[in-house]
Amino acid sequence: MITYTDQNDKPAQRKAKCPYCLQPPPVGPHWMCSDFESFGCGTSFDTFETNAVCPNCGRKFRLTQCINCGEWSPIENYYTY
Numbered sequence: 835m836i837t838y839t840d841q842n843d844k845p846a847q848r849k850a851k852c853p854y855c856l857q858p859p860p861v862g863p864h865w866m867c868s869d870f871e872s873f874g875c876g877t878s879f880d881t882f883e884t885n886a887v888c889p890n891c892g893r894k895f896r897l898t899q900c901i902n903c904g905e906w907s908p909i910e911n912y913y914t915y
């Protein structure tokens with residue numbers, strides 16, 4: 835039996851870009867529910883999928899760190915370029 839796998843649901847390049855280094859953030863759970871201001875629950879998640887809200891505890895992050903350059907900025911700023 836032949837089955838076809840639809841590859842169309844592969845993650846596309848993001849529209850988001852870091853306002854500092856202009857690199858798109860990598861797709862995947864690269865962000866942890868914890869930041870320099872306070873500690874969260876420690877869950878790893880993809881912050882650009884959830885719009886900076888932790889899927890486990892519902893915490894909303896004011897700042898998102900760029901994986902490429904390490905700078906922190908509000909997630910809205912990733913969509914302004």
Ligand SMILES: [Zn+2]
Nearest residue numbers: 867875888891
């Ligand atoms: Zn959390």
Ligand SMILES: [Zn+2]
Nearest residue numbers: 852855900903
């Ligand atoms: Zn950056």
